[in-house]
Amino acid sequence: MDVDLVNALLALDSKVLGERIKAARAAKGLTQPDLGGSDASVAYVSRIEKGERRPGPELVDLFAQRLGVNVEQLVLGEIPDHVRALELQIDLAELELGGGQADVSHERVLAVLADVSLDRIPGGRLRARYVCAAAAEALGLPEATDEFASIVAEAEPGPIALKAAVALSRVSRERGALDEAVSAAERGLDIARKASLIDTEQAVRLTVTLAAAHYERGDIDTAAAACEEAIERADRLDAPGARAAAYWNTSVIEAEAGNIERALHLAKKALNLLETAEGTLDLARLRTQLSAIMLRVDPPDIDDARRQLEQASKELEWSGASPADRARTDIVRARLLFVSGALVEAHELAQEAVGRVGPELPLARGAGLSLLGQIAWSLGDDDGARQAYRSAIAVLTGFGNDREAAQLWFEVGALADEAGLHDEARDAYKRAAASSGLAVRNPIVRGARPVPAKASGAGSSS
Numbered sequence: 001m002d003v004d005l006v007n008a009l010l011a012l013d014s015k016v017l018g019e020r021i022k023a024a025r026a027a028k029g030l031t032q033p034d035l036g037g038s039d040a041s042v043a044y045v046s047r048i049e050k051g052e053r054r055p056g057p058e059l060v061d062l063f064a065q066r067l068g069v070n071v072e073q074l075v076l077g078e079i080p081d082h083v084r085a086l087e088l089q090i091d092l093a094e095l096e097l098g099g100g101q102a103d104v105s106h107e108r109v110l111a112v113l114a115d116v117s118l119d120r121i122p123g124g125r126l127r128a129r130y131v132c133a134a135a136a137e138a139l140g141l142p143e144a145t146d147e148f149a150s151i152v153a154e155a156e157p158g159p160i161a162l163k164a165a166v167a168l169s170r171v172s173r174e175r176g177a178l179d180e181a182v183s184a185a186e187r188g189l190d191i192a193r194k195a196s197l198i199d200t201e202q203a204v205r206l207t208v209t210l211a212a213a214h215y216e217r218g219d220i221d222t223a224a225a226a227c228e229e230a231i232e233r234a235d236r237l238d239a240p241g242a243r244a245a246a247y248w249n250t251s252v253i254e255a256e257a258g259n260i261e262r263a264l265h266l267a268k269k270a271l272n273l274l275e276t277a278e279g280t281l282d283l284a285r286l287r288t289q290l291s292a293i294m295l296r297v298d299p300p301d302i303d304d305a306r307r308q309l310e311q312a313s314k315e316l317e318w319s320g321a322s323p324a325d326r327a328r329t330d331i332v333r334a335r336l337l338f339v340s341g342a343l344v345e346a347h348e349l350a351q352e353a354v355g356r357v358g359p360e361l362p363l364a365r366g367a368g369l370s371l372l373g374q375i376a377w378s379l380g381d382d383d384g385a386r387q388a389y390r391s392a393i394a395v396l397t398g399f400g401n402d403r404e405a406a407q408l409w410f411e412v413g414a415l416a417d418e419a420g421l422h423d424e425a426r427d428a429y430k431r432a433a434a435s436s437g438l439a440v441r442n443p444i445v446r447g448a449r450p451v452p453a454k455a456s457g458a459g460s461s462s
Contacts, residue, residue: 006057009075015051020074022049024067027123029158031196035066070120083120086112090124093131098280100318102138109135123160126151130160137171140323142360145171152187157195162188162202169209174324175360178217185210204234204242208249215253224253241282244273248286255293263293281325284315288329291336300339309333324364327356331368338375347375359395366395370412377419389416393424396431 009017025035036045039062040055047053055063064071089112096105109132118124133147148171151164165188172181185206192203211226230246237243247270255263267290274283287308294305312329330353337346354368373388392412413428 009054009057009060012075013051014048014054016077017054017074018049018051020077021063021067024069024074025049028067029123029126029156029160029195030066031157034156035063037062037066068119068123073120083117086115086118087121087124090121090128090131093128093135097131097135097138098319100316100321102135106132106135106139123158126155126158126160130164133164134167137167138322145175149184152184152191157191157197159197159200159202161191161195162197162200162206164188165191166202166205166209169206169213173209173213173216174364176362178213181213182210182217185213199233199237201234201237201239201242204230204237204239205245207233208245211249212252215249215256220253220257224250227253240273244270244282244286246270247273248289251293252289255296260293260297264290264297267293280315281319281321284312284319284321284329285325287312287315288332292332295332295335295339302336302340305336309336323356324361327353327361327368328364330356331364331371334368334375335371338371338378343375343379347372347379350375362395366392366412369395370415373412373415373419377415382419385415385419386421389419389421390424393428 021035025032032042032045032049036042040048040059044053048055060074061071064074067074089108093105093109093112096102096108109128112118112128113125113132118128129147129151133144133151136147137144145168148164148168152161152168155161155164165184169181169184169188172178172184188206189198189203189210192198192200192206197203207226207230211223211230214220214226215223227246227250231243231250234242234246247266251263251266251270254260254266267286271283271286271290274286291305291308291312294301294308309329309332313333316326316329330349334346334350334353337343337349350368350372354365354372357365357368359365369388369392373385373392376382376384376388389412393416396409396412409428409432413425413432416422416428417425
């Protein structure tokens with residue numbers, strides 16, 4: 001450190017210096033032990049950040065290196081105008097992404113990442129990489145997954161690493177890579193523990209994301225336990241967004257267990273919480289899920305489901321929604337039209353939605369094709385129904401064992417049987433059993449050949 005900087009350090013209010021060090025540490029995602037290392041105790045770092053102690057020039061130099069900032073920034077608090085402009089560009093890119101302009105956000109943040117001055121902003125490059133990956137996800141670009149994974153693997157423990165872990169687990173789950181989804185969420189929770197961030201909103205979101213992955217994989221008890229843990233932690237935090245996420249995922253489990261009233265209660269609690277918090281995209285996703293549950297009530301709550309879906313569609317337009325989010329909402333909208341009796345409109349919307357869901361989202365595409373088959377059958381288009389069911393079966397073929405695949409296989413089997421596709425129906429039922437981990441059990445009679453049991457008719461299945 002040169003003489004001028006040393007003099008400036010000695011003249012600087014120790015409280016101002018401590019605030020700058022603390023802000024830079026938080027931006028970098030370091031803990032006080034990380035910053036102090038073997039050179040300063042946690043207690044001493046804490047006193048420095050409170051302004052109760054002034055570190056010497058050598059320690060300030062060490063802190064600057066660990067924080068990834070210039071000594072001048074800590075001592076003088078000066079950041080060149082160009083660097084400030086870069087930070088503003090990241091802010092703008094984040095706002096554009098949240099406002100549904102993913103393409104503009106992506107282009108802007110790519111330019112920021114190409115600027116070498118970005119490294120002068122504490123945590124700036126990491127934040128820009130996350131925004132870039134989130135924009136790529138919203139645009140349906142495949143590189144988003146790799147970038148989220150890279151951030152989780154390379155970043156220092158901190159909030160952005162947790163956000164990337166949430167995103168990585170979610171996108172892995174959506175494309176059917178359930179083991180990867182579980183692993184990503186578990187890695188994120190490990191990061192949260194190491195960074196002393198386990199009692200934060202992002203850690204709650206990680207827990208419910210892990211629950212969702214376990215649930216899709218068929219580990220229902222594990223998923224339910226994770227949801228209970230998330231609700232308990234969220235209630236302690238009194239964080240509306242975290243509590244909403246916990247209630248939301250629990251409502252999904254309750255709905256699939258047939259506890260529709262309980263599911264509706266939890267989903268509405270989550271909706272009320274999200275409406276008072278930030279997060280337009282999460283709000284749209286929850287409204288879509290709530291509408292799907294409402295359509296399962298007997299009789300279906302068509303009017304309320306329609307209102308929620310109309311609002312969800314607007315919120316998707318206002319937010320950085322991905323093509324998958326929009327397609328899933330349109331599939332539920334098509335089901336609403338189908339249940340309402342508007343068959344032609346339902347068929348058109350379902351076709352459009354299926355056309356936007358690629359093979360990388362097999363469950364969503366399979367659900368859309370199954371719905372398309374039901375609508376075609378109701379319209380008297382037997383050939384169209386058979387074709388849609390065959391396509392749904394083809395999409396699910398080779399998909400990994402998980403609960404939702406088993407459920408969809410069973411539904412496709414029943415529909416295919418009704419459409420006269422008996423061989424395909426039989427195969428679908430077998431795959432449903434295999435996906436749920438069931439196997440055929442033949443009675444073994446000593447001294448006699450096993451007598452195969454007669455298969456029950458599809459119409460008797462529930």
